[in-house]
Amino acid sequence: MLIVLKKEAAQKEIDELLENIRKAGYNPDFLPGAERTAIGIRGNTKYIDEAELHLNNAVKEVLHVTKPYKLVSREWRIQDTLIRLKNGVTFGGSNPPVIIAGPCSVESETHVFETAECLFKNKVKAIRGGAFKPRTSPYAFQGLGVEGLKYLRKAADQFGLAVVTELLHLETLDEVVRYADMIQVGARNMQNFEMLRRLGEIRKPVLLKRGMAATIEEFLLAAEYILAGGNDQVVLCERGIRTFETATRNTLDLNAVAYIREVSHLPIIVDPSHGTGRASLVAPLTRAAIAAGAAGVIIEIHKEPSKALSDGFQTLNFQQFEELLRSISLARSESDAR
């Protein structure tokens, strides 16, 4: 950490600052310069809250040299973390990309079973589906609730699938933990720190989606919360960020996939459905995500997207999904050969 001082800083203020840093247990280096004087703090192995340093009027800027996250970093654990779901599906390392697919919202028992059967036939091993739906408008469909969770579980058990579903609010934590194999934290909850803390205490894998305006650093810090709580079974998910572009619903940030693989040991998957918001873009961006190094994808599919109760525009029908799987499997066999 480097603390840059104001040009006009009084000696008394600087002395006070140095004193406070020493009291906090650190060893400040005084670094005078031609235009700026700075104070370096080295050897701080825990994250220093800037304010806790009792920064005073002499301080112009604080530059962090060490990143604020730790447990999620490659420096903490050099090898890829592997996340294994109950039915054997494994994210990360040299495993082939995991496909998770299913409807945006669970709409009925029949609907879930038809989807599960489609997945089974195509050797896809994980089903997604929302039982509780966060909706921007209070007048839109809000989900089936616990009933939806039960349908997912039943269909998954029959077809040997793992269930991935969102924990929308903490009140339903017990139910979601009971029925799901992997608990999704939605983009809007990425900085719901109480939720992250509670998920740190459970022993099930978490799928943490990036907030639509979250930096990569904030995304990793959100994962850090879960790991710091004791649960290191976290899969990250890039799902598009909000930018000025309006032709697509979000801007899928595949830079983040390659970058996170560098700086973190956690697996990262991609959601091309929300990341693009247009069904016709899902297939090319799925292939791009895998080429960028994603450990998997999570895709919205529906027997009849035009009749889906939510997100119809970005949803593939079963046939489009099967075509996509074929194109990925070709790429996969090639990448095995590499």
Next chain:
Amino acid sequence: MLIVLKKEAAQKEIDELLENIRKAGYNPDFLPGAERTAIGIRGNTKYIDEAELHLNNAVKEVLHVTKPYKLVSREWRIQDTLIRLKNGVTFGGSNPPVIIAGPCSVESETHVFETAECLFKNKVKAIRGGAFKPRTSPYAFQGLGVEGLKYLRKAADQFGLAVVTELLHLETLDEVVRYADMIQVGARNMQNFEMLRRLGEIRKPVLLKRGMAATIEEFLLAAEYILAGGNDQVVLCERGIRTFETATRNTLDLNAVAYIREVSHLPIIVDPSHGTGRASLVAPLTRAAIAAGAAGVIIEIHKEPSKALSDGFQTLNFQQFEELLRSISLARSESDAR
């Protein structure tokens, strides 16, 4: 609502679409054009979920003519809504801008009382302070909890102030409702729909902060959730949005203040502390917010900002705060004269 059809849409698909719209209870207009054919839906007085229309393969784009919010709009209620706190402080209409001030986090009883006394001496009638703190890093100070709420209440009662404090998660709803006069929904919870729903059921004023990547439309829809639940005591708060600019913590969007005054009857205040992230910018942006038509401001102050446990960089000390109040009061007396 205008549904634009694909050039190559089959007649069969179009017929199906028209049929579905009619089934949903609407009266479609068929509008053939030289390059594009469109279907108009007029007279829809409730929000239509695009997917519920059973959109089919013929559809290229959907354009909304009517805005998706209703209860918060000026068209629904033409006059400014006034929000009155227990001690008489009133937001909106021709009332002078309300000043809310206090520390980012409640740190100790003494600390709260010193702040409350400063407010009292300066005729400021509302104190803010966080008892539960959302922190980006799991290693930073997380707040005093219920103890902090009690300190706020006690100090407010002694000095005739209203208490404005954040509801961080629903588990603490009862306590926050008990101790606060106005319940703040933080930027990260703006789309916590379960929280919005529950706040629709209580009978205390809500201060709803704009999410850092929320559009004005999403912001108003979040307020709509609370009003739709039965609580129309909502004050909006612009607190800066996330953009590419990094010189300031956020980009304060004063366009939003003037725009929302046009389209909504709800009062909107401004948070120049988070909106700028730099203490030296708080005073000029407070004056700018009021000039743009804000119904008030919420400002972080601290006896010794350099010792604050959070947000020290953007916090005014008591003397800076008093200078700011003087400059506002001059502007206020002028605006009365207008």
Next chain:
Amino acid sequence: MLIVLKKEAAQKEIDELLENIRKAGYNPDFLPGAERTAIGIRGNTKYIDEAELHLNNAVKEVLHVTKPYKLVSREWRIQDTLIRLKNGVTFGGSNPPVIIAGPCSVESETHVFETAECLFKNKVKAIRGGAFKPRTSPYAFQGLGVEGLKYLRKAADQFGLAVVTELLHLETLDEVVRYADMIQVGARNMQNFEMLRRLGEIRKPVLLKRGMAATIEEFLLAAEYILAGGNDQVVLCERGIRTFETATRNTLDLNAVAYIREVSHLPIIVDPSHGTGRASLVAPLTRAAIAAGAAGVIIEIHKEPSKALSDGFQTLNFQQFEELLRSISLARSESDAR
């Protein structure tokens, strides 16, 4: 085009508006609704400037149904446009992705020849290099000028390469046209309309880079300028957009690649060097770009990136570049097999 009227619009104003639309040669449809009245204009085959309609006080909003671009659209020309450089390199259609590589700035004759030889050995057929450099700081290296162009031409001729270089300002148009096989318009000049107009008059292929804050629609309109001027040899280039994320220099928008392939017949390539700003991310994002459907990539390479006079951080050395080519060629042979 749909013109939405204000609720309180006076009949006189509406009549005037209808009259003006008719005068402009269009046939307005009057579409009364329960909450809003709108006027539709169908059959407008040229772009209507909103202001030219003499919009009056009755108008609330204007919605464009038809896109404002025409010549660049798939509807205008359904088949992929192929762009062929003098030495046979061809962009678009079913051609394999074109690789363009070279240094950010041309630094010396030796330097260019070493690069050209490396390309030749690796069967890469197009060299890039900046002779005139736009630099954010007035104190940074500004390029070799015409001398740099000559080195590029000489090296390209010896090794059978095509030269791709940037036209930084119009004063150098003649020289750039003389020495280059493909004229690059940099991101900062994407809306330099005079430059676009002049490039519409020449008969050499243009490589048009997307502005860092340009929407896809503005990007296509910039290409429309060149096509409208008579030159339809335009290759588009996605090079990253500016967002709130700072871990990478830009956010590479691969959604745009897949989207533009849908709506336009022009080939689009990707610049993963500027799009990421980090050498270690260039290889995975190159593979992702090709998987998303890019017609090629343009990559910064340098014999010793750490000694490059500009952009060293995002530049591959020759060995890294060769490894990348091998991984692409594997993917390419697979995609041929599909």
Next chain:
Amino acid sequence: MLIVLKKEAAQKEIDELLENIRKAGYNPDFLPGAERTAIGIRGNTKYIDEAELHLNNAVKEVLHVTKPYKLVSREWRIQDTLIRLKNGVTFGGSNPPVIIAGPCSVESETHVFETAECLFKNKVKAIRGGAFKPRTSPYAFQGLGVEGLKYLRKAADQFGLAVVTELLHLETLDEVVRYADMIQVGARNMQNFEMLRRLGEIRKPVLLKRGMAATIEEFLLAAEYILAGGNDQVVLCERGIRTFETATRNTLDLNAVAYIREVSHLPIIVDPSHGTGRASLVAPLTRAAIAAGAAGVIIEIHKEPSKALSDGFQTLNFQQFEELLRSISLARSESDAR
């Protein structure tokens, strides 16, 4: 400048780096730390191009302590720079905010004279108007050219006004210099470095608009180009930045106004017409801009905005403009009293 080294950096690489820094004339400080080792460079009074340091494989990150601009900074010149136009209008210091007003495009001689007369009657001393128009679409009105400049000059001379007009491309530099009193660089040309260089050589005031995706640092660096060339008569102009918000055309960044007043001695004005894109928001945001400390505003007005050939939606008519002036003058008399 602080150079952070990789954990795994080889001693040989570090030695080489230190050697290169010394060769470049700087004195490196070696700062070993528990987790990271860094090299500090102090006393560098000119901007160091990162690449010029011959950074090698050992380098992880480079942090700038000193800002890259110099001549535009408050540290270089502590007092406000005053910019005086030929007719006495003065920007900066304790001068009242300058009002510049006029149409987006010059449309006819009559039109310019009517506008000039309106300004004269209202004691406004500077007229704006575009003779050459940058238009996103090749099919929109492109301006009257030199004829437009002559109309502006003639009307300005008759009514004692200063002419502010845009230099769209360098080919017209001589004409624009001849007819204008202040030469505007539009947002799209903010990083047209050749234009900036040429404007550094003339001796007329320049109005430099912020690019719509330019950071404050880039904005100040663009001004630095002009000052470095020898022309220190630069007025900055905040005109809104591009963000995810679409309710307004741009997001007016008034933080930038207060921030730039802190870090630079150059006056900064605001363009609320482009900054909001909606006529109804121009008045409140003009008042906000002045309250934030702007040295002036530049406003689009038109006798009949609905008939304007460009930007009609964001243009005030003469009556709205006069009302705005009255509200500003009240605020101004108050601020004098302060």
